[in-house]
Amino acid sequence: xxxxxxxxxxxxxxxxxxxxxxxxxxxxxxxxxxxxxxxxxxxxxxxxxxxxxxxxxxxxxxxxxxxxxxxxxxxxxxxxxxxxxxxxxxxxxxxxxxxxxxxxxxxxxxxxxxxxxxxxxxxxxxxxxxxxxxxxxxxxxxxxxxxxxxxxxxxxxxxxxxxxxxxxxxxxxxxxxxxxxxxxxxxxxxxxxxxxxxxxxxxxxxxxxxxxxxxxxxxxxxxxxxxxxxxxxxxxxxxxxxxxxxxxxxxxxxxxxxxxxxxxxxxxxxxxxxxxxxxxxxxxxxxxxxxxxxxxxxxxxxxxxxxxxxxxxxxxxxxxxxxxxxxxxxxxxxxxxxxxxxxxxxxxxxxxxxxxxxxxxxxxxxxxxxxxxxxxxxxxxxxxxxxxxxxxxxxxxxxxxxxxxxxxxxxxxxxxxxxxxxxxxxxxxxxxxxxxxxxxxxxxxxxxxxxxxxxxxxxxxxxxxxxxxxxxxxxxxxxxxxxxxxxxxxxxxxxxxxxxxxxxxxxxxxxxxxxxxxxxxxxxxxxxxxxxxxxxxxxxxxxxxxxxxxxxxxxxxxxxxxxxxxxxxxxxxxxxxxxxxxxxxxxxxxxxxxxxxxxxxxxxxxxxxxxxxxxxxxxxxxxxxxxxxxxxxxxxxxxxxxxxxxxxxxxxxxxxxxxxxxxxxxxxxxxxxxxxxxxxxxxxxxxxxxxxxxxxxxxxxxxxxxxxxx
Amino acid sequence: xxxxxxxxxxxxxxxxxxxxxxxxxxxxxxxxxxxxxxxxxxxxxxxxxxxxxxxxxxxxxxxxxxxxxxxxxxxxxxxxxxxxxxxxxxxxxxxxxxxxxxxxxxxxxxxxxxxxxxxxxxxxxxxxxxxxxxxxxxxxxxxxxxxxxxxxxxxxxxxxxxxxxxxxxxxxxxxxxxxxxxxxxxxxxxxxxxxxxxxxxxxxxxxxxxxxxxxxxxxxxxxxxxxx
Numbered sequence: 049x050x051x052x053x054x055x056x057x058x059x060x061x062x063x064x065x066x067x068x069x070x071x072x073x074x075x076x077x078x079x080x081x082x083x084x085x086x087x088x089x090x091x092x093x094x095x096x097x098x099x100x101x102x103x104x105x106x107x108x109x110x111x112x113x114x115x116x117x118x119x120x121x122x123x124x125x126x127x128x129x130x131x132x133x134x135x136x137x138x139x140x141x142x143x144x145x146x147x148x149x150x151x152x153x154x155x156x157x158x159x160x161x162x163x164x165x166x167x168x169x170x171x172x173x174x175x176x177x178x179x180x181x182x183x184x185x186x187x188x189x190x191x192x193x194x195x196x197x198x199x200x201x202x203x204x205x206x207x208x209x210x211x212x213x214x215x216x217x218x219x220x221x222x223x224x225x226x227x228x229x230x231x232x233x234x235x236x237x238x239x240x241x242x243x244x245x246x247x248x249x250x251x252x253x254x255x256x257x258x259x260x261x262x263x264x265x266x267x268x269x270x271x272x273x274x275x276x277x278x279x280x281x282x283x284x285x286x287x288x289x290x291x292x293x294x295x296x297x298x299x300x301x302x303x304x305x306x307x308x309x310x311x312x313x314x315x316x317x318x319x320x321x322x323x324x325x326x327x328x329x330x331x332x333x334x335x336x337x338x339x340x341x342x343x344x345x346x347x348x349x350x351x352x353x354x355x356x357x358x359x360x361x362x363x364x365x366x367x368x369x370x371x372x373x374x375x376x377x378x379x380x381x382x383x384x385x386x387x388x389x390x391x392x393x394x395x396x397x398x399x400x401x402x403x404x405x406x407x408x409x410x411x412x413x414x415x416x417x418x419x420x421x422x423x424x425x426x427x428x429x430x431x432x433x434x435x436x437x438x439x440x441x442x443x444x445x446x447x448x449x450x451x452x453x454x455x456x457x458x459x460x461x462x463x464x465x466x467x468x469x470x471x472x473x474x475x476x477x478x479x480x481x482x483x484x485x486x487x488x489x490x491x492x493x494x495x496x497x498x499x500x501x502x503x504x505x506x507x508x509x510x511x512x513x514x515x516x517x518x519x520x521x522x523x524x525x526x527x528x529x530x531x532x533x534x535x536x537x538x539x540x541x542x543x544x545x546x547x548x549x550x551x552x553x554x555x556x557x558x559x560x561x562x563x564x565x566x567x568x569x570x571x572x573x574x575x576x577x578x579x580x581x582x583x584x585x586x587x588x589x590x591x592x593x594x595x596x597x598x599x600x601x602x603x604x605x606x607x608x609x610x611x612x613x614x615x616x617x618x619x620x621x622x623x624x625x626x627x628x629x630x631x632x633x634x635x636x637x638x639x640x641x642x643x644x645x646x647x648x649x650x651x652x653x654x655x656x657x658x659x660x661x662x663x664x665x666x667x668x669x670x671x672x673x674x675x676x677x678x679x680x681x682x683x684x685x686x687x688x689x690x691x692x693x694x695x696x697x698x699x700x701x702x703x704x705x706x707x708x709x710x711x712x713x714x715x716x717x718x719x720x721x722x723x724x725x726x727x728x729x730x731x732x733x734x735x736x737x738x739x740x741x742x743x744x745x746x747x748x749x750x751x752x753x754x755x756x757x758x
Numbered sequence: 759x760x761x762x763x764x765x766x767x768x769x770x771x772x773x774x775x776x777x778x779x780x781x782x783x784x785x786x787x788x789x790x791x792x793x794x795x796x797x798x799x800x801x802x803x804x805x806x807x808x809x810x811x812x813x814x815x816x817x818x819x820x821x822x823x824x825x826x827x828x829x830x831x832x833x834x835x836x837x838x839x840x841x842x843x844x845x846x847x848x849x850x851x852x853x854x855x856x857x858x859x860x861x862x863x864x865x866x867x868x869x870x871x872x873x874x875x876x877x878x879x880x881x882x883x884x885x886x887x888x889x890x891x892x893x894x895x896x897x898x899x900x901x902x903x904x905x906x907x908x909x910x911x912x913x914x915x916x917x918x919x920x921x922x923x924x925x926x927x928x929x930x931x932x933x934x935x936x937x938x939x940x941x942x943x944x945x946x947x948x949x950x951x952x953x954x955x956x957x958x959x960x961x962x963x964x965x966x967x968x969x970x971x972x973x974x975x976x977x978x979x980x981x982x983x984x985x986x
Contacts, residue, residue: 052862056858059857060857649853650855650856653849653853653855654866656812656841657841657847657915658838658842658843658867658870659838659842660835661835751814751841752814752815754814754853755809755812755927
């Protein structure tokens with residue numbers, strides 16, 4: 049009867065029913081979508097973190113009291129010394145044998161690296177040195193290119209020397225002399241007759257003047273590459289090949305490769321195009337894009353100097369045609385070319401890649417190259433090692449995210465070399481190298497006699513020891529310059545030489561050799577990530593039983609702010625939901641109170657003819673229960689429909705930083721049955737809670753009200 | 759034992775910090791089976807008297823016993839039970855529950871009582887609806903009936919629980935004289951045939967003639983108590 053009466057009352061008070069119903073409907077709708085969003089973001093963050101670098105669990109030494117984060121701390125890139133896992137192979141074996149649910153144990157070491165690739169001049173001089181046999185036309189063009197660059201350097205040097213460089217008067221004189229010589233006719237006329245000396249002069253005196261602002265910084269994970277690639281499913285090769293098992297080598301992350309190894313002008317053009325496409329803005333309305341265009345225009349003269357004189361002349365007419373300008377050299381036309389606007393951006397960008405880019409070094413490093421990787425060792429001093437770039441990879445789905453995008457992959461042996469953990473072989477080698485260099489330098493020091501400058505001084509390379517691939521000599525005219533600061537100049541050259549030499553360790557290492565050494569931390573991958581807590585307990589118990597000073601931390605603890613991001617988002621959403629529900633309680637309470645007060649007389653009649661207070665209470669509760677269950681069910685259904693739709697379509701990430709949290713450019717929502725049930729239950733409970741106050745008012749209505757005439 | 763027994767009953771209401779007396783020392787007894795009209799001008803205390811008898815209000819002082827129970831000493835729940843089981847109400851403005859149809863309205867007190875089976879309820883409801891002559895309207899809503907018809911529904915509702923006492927506060931005030939006569943005749947008939955005690959207030963002289971006993975109130979006091 050109560051139900052019958054409740055249904056009839058709901059029908060009779062359509063407005064109030066509609067108001068409360070709408071609140072319940074939208075409340076559950078928002079709550080379902082919110083819960084789905086939360087679930088999906090949590091899952092996405094977890095996927096991004098665990099499947100890119102961190103794994104489900106990280107283990108590391110408990111001896112040092114530091115908070116380890118695989119992604120660095122909040123300032124970014126500060127990796128404290130976390131010590132090392134003692135006897136990693138034994139630890140790995142014990143975990144794999146004793147702990148069920150562990151799929152892989154991947155040794156890791158994370159560090160910060162920088163890369164200082166060759167400048168244009170470096171590249172040209174290397175070409176001249178390594179390929180003296182190329183055809184005369186190319187040779188002449190290269191030489192002319194070097195000469196133009198020297199002229200350009202002269203102009204900037206004059207400006208800088210009097211500006212921020214603060215050179216001594218002596219330095220100014222010697223450098224001016226060197227620049228004058230490098231641009232003089234006699235020098236170039238005699239270049240080939242004294243090729244080695246001439247190159248040496250250019251390498252020592254001119255090349256260092258060229259500033260290198262194209263340094264690239266990134267992080268890398270030192271690991272056993274094939275285990276890493278197997279264990280982390282997001283890693284996907286885009287170019288080249290994975291580092292072969294047992295080999296030392298490097299894999300660039302596509303993100304950092306495209307952003308820092310590619311020519312800056314091209315990077316800006318790419319960035320502008322991306323903005324135009326994804327953000328649907330125009331250059332004319334974006335300060336940021338105009339800024340990028342201006343930067344390209346500013347860099348145009350430098351860019352022009354990277355193109356060889358012969359190509360420049362050929363390109364000039366092509367550019368004239370393209371720009372419909374009657375005259376002008378390439379160097380004159382390029383600034384105008386780079387001054388792009390919305391109307392011509394697309395065609396100019398296409399022209400840039402098709403016609404101009406082939407004549408410059410678009411990527412300063414290519415797959416297959418051997419290059420010096422510089423990193424800061426544990427002791428704080430920079431350390432360089434030659435590594436081979438085997439390929440370029442990306443973290444599938446989160447390839448645009450800077451969070452993981454700055455992490456490249458290095459073999460763990462090279463990581464140890466860079467970090468200051470030397471293998472016995474390497475130690476011996478280094479000592480030999482140092483001894484040799486000392487010998488050479490003392491020999492150089494000891495003799496200021498002119499005959500010594502005609503003597504070949506052997507320059508060492510890392511693995512082959514003394515060789516004759518590069519010879520160092522100075523002729524008499526540079527003699528005076530050398531005297532200014534021979535040791536530093538020579539040492540610089542030596543360091544550069546040893547790095548430029550394409551020597552790289554190609555020895556094949558066994559897994560044992562790879563794993564048997566310093567391993568700062570290790571990622572553990574689980575077969576079933578849902579059993580994280582249980583597995584974590586087991587691992588901790590194992591460490592305790594074995595008396596190992598090791599910590600096992602779940603992914604969320606070693607992901608720094610990112611792990612907390614999930615928590616923060618959760619909190620914000622929870623807060624939001626709480627506010628929604630509070631407003632809901634308020635509105636529902638008011639609406640129910642309104643219907644109750646409107647029915648004062650009716651309630652009075654029911655009380656007068658024998659209805660108890662409990663009857664009135666039950667009646668109102670039934671009405672609210674009916675409303676909340678019916679409209680709640682509708683809200684849940686609508687929410688489910690929207691979530692399902694968004695699960696197919698995806699929510700686009702507003703920016704690249706969020707792609708990590710979304711684990712891709714779009715977040716695909718999904719919702720669990722338990723969350724649906726919770727949303728539904730909470731909505732009903734909130735409504736019943738909201739009706740308590742109106743009920744209190746209702747039961748106080750006196751039966752005497754029924755007696756009053758209308 | 760009298761069904762209703764007043765012993766020097768006082769009732770006053772507080773209105774703007776002033777106590778307004780409504781009944782000033784009423785003593786009287788009503789026996790089972792009476793057909794009693796309470797007469798008097800407006801403000802004489804008729805409604806207050808009925809409210810006290812109907813247990814929707816309690817006396818300020820004095821003693822009012824219904825079936826021997828002093829209403830001043832009862833809890834809300836006990837008073838409610840008394841209203842539910844012993845008293846039937848007929849209101850001046852009918853006071854049917856608008857969202858329920860005639861059957862449901864009449865069945866309502868039986869459902870509150872929870873003593874009859876569904877079958878018994880249906881029989882009982884139909885019996886009384888038939889008695890008030892509205893069987894053909896049993897599925898109609900109150901809003902679809904005329905005033906007289908509504909009041910007849912109210913009578914059926916008041917009688918359906920077989921109360922020992924039916925209270926009617928100005929039951930004909932909102933009706934035309936023909937309908938008023940009909941209602942009073944119906945009440946009289948039920949009083950005669952079923953022995954139900956009726957206490958009703960009115961100031962309509964045409965209806966007063968039907969009463970077997972007329973108690974006249976003036977300024978909260980009984981000025982005449984006339985049995986016929």
